[in-house]
Amino acid sequence: MADSVFIAFQTNEDSRPIIEAIEADNPHAVINAFPAMVKIDAIGRLVIKRESIEARIGRDFDLRELQLNLISLSGNIDETDDEFILEWKA
């Protein structure tokens, strides 16, 4: 699917709140749990918000911490201090 983006994390304690945050912020996203990996597919656009993750982990979060448990992703990345957005730009 050309307009589909995804991001995949290792399954562990650190990535669980991140995945929960993505799930809450992106109702259209589909969460697929594989052995040792969680892959999140979304049509169009996928937004990861710093605020939502911070609310779940109870501490400050730097969006670059995503990379620690990141397996792979697809889409053009638009990254700011507050949001990490995946989408294909024409």
Place this chain on the structure above:
Amino acid sequence: MQIDIKTSAVQQIRQTFSHVARRLGGDKPASRYQEATLELQPEDNFHYRPLWEPEFALYDKGRTAIRMNDWYAFKDPRQYYYGTYTITRSRQQDTMEKNIEFVSKRRLLSDLPDDAKGRIAALMVPLRHVEWAANTNNCFVTGYGWGTAITQATMFHSMDRLGIAQYLSRIGLLLDGNQGTSLLDGKDRWLNNPIWQGLRRLVEDTMVVKDWFETYVAQNVVLDGLLYPLVYRHIDQRLSQQYGPALGMLNEFASTWFDESNRWVDATLKTAASESTENAALLGRWIAKWFPQVLDALRPLAIEALGAEEAESVLREIAGVFEARVLKQGVSIASASEANHG
């Protein structure tokens, strides 16, 4: 021969403990904080009531006038359980050790003139007795409080205070060249110097409060909410202007700790106040009772450190910020103090 590598998924039968699952409303993955907090308070199978207070069970919700439908409604926004708490504090401890090493290696405090050293010691070292009382008060809350959600956090808070007391002692030792004379002198000031007597009286009063939630409010909300901004913002800043930034480096933990722990103190206050109007009114009365006393107790210290004129404006500013902060958690001091007078 061809080898196919296949993955086969093993589904775990349960995501979490059943007592946690009941609270989450289903078998969902729970965070470590939830698993280390929910439903851990011992509730059943106590054979004997305590001999010293037979009207209560060993752990009894009736030991405070605050009423909660669910005592696990209190959440620590920092999500501290043993693991995260110790890891966080150990990192901060490393930073503090580096700061202390820096200050002692460069002789930033020990090379100050004697009157400067004496002044810093006179203003900072007696505060270790305040911290010890805060340690004891939070221990009391931990011992008699109900529900792991609150007692776990107060135990951590209790240990934090011991740590801050130790840092204050280290400041004294850096000033007196590890002789310990500044600690003895600090204790003498705490016991005999008129500047400190109001505060000592107040601190001792907080230690004989029977209702543990009132202890919590008097210590963690009111006393700390006014003393920390005064000492670690205003007095720290004044001493730094006069004697260089060394003291600021040594107070670093206490000031960041205050901001951090406030998130939890505020959340606790808000949870209790939003439970019922009775709770909110009671919290308002407690705060209204301690608030003027603490301000009076801090005034001589503020005047000694900042001068009479600035002391008044600083105390007014601190009091204003404090009132706004409490009001934001749904507790109104003004209406409570009117009720007290009326």
